[in-house]
Amino acid sequence: MSEQTQSQVIGAQPPPAADDQGDVPTWELLRTCVHCGLCLNHCPTYKVLGMEMDSPRGRIYQVFNINEGQLAMGESFATHIDRCLGCLACEIACPSGVKYGRIVERARAQIEQKYHRPFLERTARNLFYRRIISNFATLKFVARMMRFYQRSGLRAVARGTGILKLLGMADVERLSPQIDKEFFFGEIGKVFPAAGERRGKVAFLAGCINNVAFSHLNHATITVLTQNGVEVHVPAGQGCCGALHAHAGFRTESRQLARNNIKVFLSGEYDAIVTNAAGCGSHMKEYDDLLEHDPEFAARAKEFKAKTKDVTEYLAGLGLRPAKKKIAQKVAYQDPCHLANAQRIRTQPRELLKAIGCEVVELPHADQCCGSAGVYNVAQNDLSMKILAAKMDDVQSVSTDMIATANVGCMIQLRAGMEQRGLKQPVKHVVELLEEAFS
């Protein structure tokens, strides 16, 4: 269908009905797209694949046709929607204000509810989203098994024999996070007092994977906050934020997790609810959208959203105390999509790095996705590696001592890219650098 005909059809059709839970990409969301195509060259999947169906405009068109019953809910639709990173570069580029993130999240919910994925894929998704990351006891158990694989010598055998390559699992295995010796779960429920005069009081969301693979980052976040005069509470009863669920189409599960976190975090008096993961923060700031049809939680979700702050956003707003040590290094900063595009937080991490003495090096296309996107680098490994290759070209085009970013998924992906290219510079979270400056 030509673009003109496409526009005419969209303009002529009545709005599809929304369900009670708001899981349908509504006419109000879709109608804002005027098919100008200005988003296309900002879209990483369109740049790699060169196909309209894998562009923001093409995906919106497919979603519309699904709503209208003109396209089957099947493998083709799921494939093109699955290939979207959710990086929201298109939202930033769009002059029409299309809320693309909301459209694709609802489209994924439709796929989850109406499309029967192949058995193995369905089972793996159900296990991961419904059993493992939703439940800290199961997450702990799985993490212990992974830790045994990584530290017992099994991994070295698997890598050495080449079996991973044979099974096509080498990239996926390399992208799995390194499991911690000590998990962070034991810190949940504790209060960490401010050093010196108290300047703030926050509740910290520990995350899900962070508890088993990035506990040092959670500790660093607490150190930086307390050293800057902030009392940090890690409220008991908190759970996963539900971001990965929502991005994969499991909006019902995401709502359950959101309701729990709202109850837990709004039961105390805090200046802010702080996270160190861009993906978590952007989703927590969307709880109002997720729960807009829930009479009990809609208003509280707005309150929760208003209090949610990325740790870089919170610290930049508070202002850092003088650092104990200057970090006189050249640091190339990679913007996490869910910080730069979803939360529009770009200057704060750079300001914090400069405040501790770093020389911030601007990466070309720093706001373009690295291909991590939650579990995208595992689920869409080939495409993710191509997107990462472009990012690594940009990294190699600058002179820097290290790479900094503000999201654990980006850290894992960038480290894999550095290893692939044989590059030696470390990849760190902004908070890790702040910790060095304040320890």
Ligand code: SF4
């Ligand atoms: S999403 Fe925005 S930029 Fe892309 S085609 Fe539609 S109106 Fe144009």
Ligand code: SF4
């Ligand atoms: S979210 Fe990213 S990958 Fe998806 S359509 Fe938009 S620009 Fe492309």
